[in-house]
Amino acid sequence: MKVLKFGGTSVGSAKRIEHVADLISAPLERNIVVLSAMSGTTNSLVEISEYLYKGNVPGAQETINALQAKYTATLSELFPDGESRSAADAAVGRSFALLRSYCTSPLTASGEKEILAQGELMSTAIMQTLLTRRGIRTALLPALDYMRTLASGEPDMDYISSHLRRLIELEPEADIFITQGYICRNDHGGVDNLKRGGSDYTASIIGAVLDADEIQIWTDIDGMHNNDPRYVEGTRPVRRLHFEEAAELAYFGAKILHPSCVLPAKLHNIPVRLLNTMEPEAPGTLICNAAPDGTIKAIAAKDGITAIKIKSGRMLLAYGFLHKVFETFENHRTSIDMIATSEVGVTLTIDNDSRLAAIVDDLKHFGTVTVDTDMVIICIVGDLEWHNCGFETRVLEALADIPVRMISFGGSNYNISVVVQACDKVKALRALSAKLFQ
Ligand code: ADP
Ligand code: ASP
Ligand code: MG
16 A cells, blocks of 8 residues: 655646546555645635734635635536535535634634645545546545644654554545545644645655555655755756655755655655656656665755854863753754854854744853854755765865855764855855756
């Protein structure tokens, strides 16, 4: 059994939904299909919530109307009339009725989560109706009945495994299973989600708990490219990546994969394949425990980075200094991405600056603090085991004309990271591609 996840663009229009239906109904296996919301939907739902939080009901209503018009047009194209049309209309109508019900009172956090869940609920209802019309025995596995997180925010794997297995056992006749990505319940049983882009995570969690043969992430590009195709021309797909390499790339900005998605697959040793819905024959990228050695595979960039330097005259021979610095970040529940140390100071980077002012205030007890905002981490990923000579030199040569704020290598065998100003990001990505891949 495989888990196949289709992202927003893959189900972004009536034509694409039909195409996904063709792809998933071909295999004879009883696969599990995870669907995202149609592209743009979750963004619209976020916008509706923002309007409602601000008390701008007409703003919310306008966005709801525009979104509903898009869904009505999609349904008209998919199901011109008949029983299927009524079934799809009813399901989508329920979601829009719920959205409108939130326009009558101030929005709460739990209301917002319910709103954000509607995109995936509508996609799966539409796909189920379409497959049923084609005569395929389709079982819907409601994510809200099995996908659950713990108080820590981590998935409750035992709960998910037992509930999902039970739901599957209830459907012995089904040819195919459909479920919602992204949405879940939290430890209080309230509707919640796995964060933006979280449908990949859903697929990986399902693959792990069911010990699937493979997890396939179907998207709008033929696999993980060796640089960010949104900024660099002539990028190429990487055929094979080690789980660790994929994790570094996803965490450091390769949008094709949600950063949390790699771990469950890696722990259960389930291969992840990245495939292109628009070009299903393309080989894509295989992520597993074996990948070519001794090569640089890809480059990614993570935006919104802040670098914080703490300089202390007393760091020399002073044990406990780094402990106090790290403790400060821990107290403010802010995770650190990168670190560079010297005898007189340390620089750390963070991507969540919501507690920045308080962190800086506390750090002033230990030294002089300087902050650089609008930075990016550029991450060069591959099998970079330290006995291999020359990788670092080529990376730094590529960046010869760009001011580099920080460098990190040796934390793992898989990455060299550098911090540059946001305004130099595209130049740095292009220079690295030219040096490393041409
Ligand atoms: P989906 O909606 O299917 O989840 P995403 O938009 O989340 O798709 O991810 C696919 C997009 O990721 C691609 O269209 C591409 O622009 C972007 N992307 C960023 N970095 C990379 C990379 N290194 N390789 C491939 N795609 C990348
Ligand atoms: N629909 C959600 C989002 O846009 C989840 C996903 O697509 O993975 O973030
Ligand atoms: Mg995605």
